[in-house]
Amino acid sequence: MNKTANNLAELIGDTPLVKVASLSQLTGCDIYVKCEFLNPGGSVKDRAALQMVTDAIASGELKPGMSIVEGTAGNTGIGLAIVAKSLGYDLEVVMPKGQTKEKEQMIELHGAKLHLVDAVPFSNPAHFYHTARTMAENNPKYWWANQFENLSNAKAHFEQTGPEIYQQTDKEIDVFVSVAGTGGTLGGISDYLKSQNPEIKTVAVDPDGSGILNYLAQGKHIATEGGSFTEGIGIMRLVENFKQAKIDYAVNLPDKDIVTVANYVRKHDALVLGSSSALNVTAAFFSALKFGPLGSNEKHSGQKHTIVTIACDLGERSISKLYNDEFLATKNINVAEQNIEQLKQKY
Ligand code: PMP
Numbered sequence: 001m002n003k004t005a006n007n008l009a010e011l012i013g014d015t016p017l018v019k020v021a022s023l024s025q026l027t028g029c030d031i032y033v034k035c036e037f038l039n040p041g042g043s044v045k046d047r048a049a050l051q052m053v054t055d056a057i058a059s060g061e062l063k064p065g066m067s068i069v070e071g072t073a074g075n076t077g078i079g080l081a082i083v084a085k086s087l088g089y090d091l092e093v094v095m096p097k098g099q100t101k102e103k104e105q106m107i108e109l110h111g112a113k114l115h116l117v118d119a120v121p122f123s124n125p126a127h128f129y130h131t132a133r134t135m136a137e138n139n140p141k142y143w144w145a146n147q148f149e150n151l152s153n154a155k156a157h158f159e160q161t162g163p164e165i166y167q168q169t170d171k172e173i174d175v176f177v178s179v180a181g182t183g184g185t186l187g188g189i190s191d192y193l194k195s196q197n198p199e200i201k202t203v204a205v206d207p208d209g210s211g212i213l214n215y216l217a218q219g220k221h222i223a224t225e226g227g228s229f230t231e232g233i234g235i236m237r238l239v240e241n242f243k244q245a246k247i248d249y250a251v252n253l254p255d256k257d258i259v260t261v262a263n264y265v266r267k268h269d270a271l272v273l274g275s276s277s278a279l280n281v282t283a284a285f286f287s288a289l290k291f292g293p294l295g296s297n298e299k300h301s302g303q304k305h306t307i308v309t310i311a312c313d314l315g316e317r318s319i320s321k322l323y324n325d326e327f328l329a330t331k332n333i334n335v336a337e338q339n340i341e342q343l344k345q346k347y
Helices: 021-027 045-059 075-087 101-109 128-138 152-168 184-196 212-218 255-269 275-290 325-330 340-346
Strands: 017-019 030-035 067-071 090-096 113-117 142-144 175-178 201-207 249-253 306-311
Touching (some): 021 255, 021 275, 067 128, 075 101, 090 101, 175 275, 184 201, 275 306
16 A cells, blocks of 8 residues: 555545455355454444545535534444544544443543443433434534434445445455444445345344344334344334345344354454454354355356455454453353354254
8 A cells, every 4th residue: 555644534444355264164155354443443433424524514514613423332433533533623422331441432532522321212312312412403513423314324335335345356246244233334335236236135134132134024123122232233223324225134143143253253363353243244154054045146156155244343342242251141141152063053
């Protein structure tokens, strides 16, 4: 790379794909992750943060001297902190209590003002989303990013992440797998890939307690909060960014399986994944085994199928949960209880 950037925001995006060699070997498919942890804020959410802010500046909604406010499980806050600092804005972040301390500390280290609120159901006006919204409604100094409904979020992935994946796989991607928090990543990428080749299959993955699967299966959005220890994902209501998604299959996977796969790729591929990335990779493994011939694209029948998913962030932000046996025991998960071969048989 021969590039000089003027600020960190300019380094967002353009991330590589890396093969998950161990799982590729176990399944006979080529499984790749897009290394979104290489963004300057360490997560896929940097892309949405940058697009939302630059679009708001361009439209005149966000003016010099205003402060950005956002409700987030953490990663969008870190992405916004970098973008805000790079472009000269202040930032206030509203976060529910109970996310990993690592993310709270990062937001504060970036100099953003952190408001911690109780983790309450969405229907409660004290929910982090409503807290950020009412701050903006009550004070014109704030511009509310609103990552759930602001379509600049999915646009970042439709215009950039999706095309990057398509080019990086030489247009031969068969299956794309993604979690959803706001649905921006899944929405933008699945929409772009289908626009290029409707044969590409898309798989949405749900942690325990989230409602996507019910929505797709029954047209009803049934969600229960608190079912999984994964953070920042699991859609509890239908939001605009998620509505962009073009989904062929949805799978629901338990936290126990995520732990098995996370530890396997940690030992074999040097990938210490965050919890949502671990769910993505588990779902890619599941898809390779379950829907092996999914990508039966005439053009490369007989070739290995290419499955791509997102490494949203790294495990440094999940050490106190995903890689902490004592914490897992409180969730009735015994790390030694299941190995990858058993999981392969189960799938
Ligand atoms: N992974 C992590 C770690 C996240 O923080 C988020 C968003 N909160 C996602 C995945 C989901 O991304 P999106 O909002 O684009 O659905």
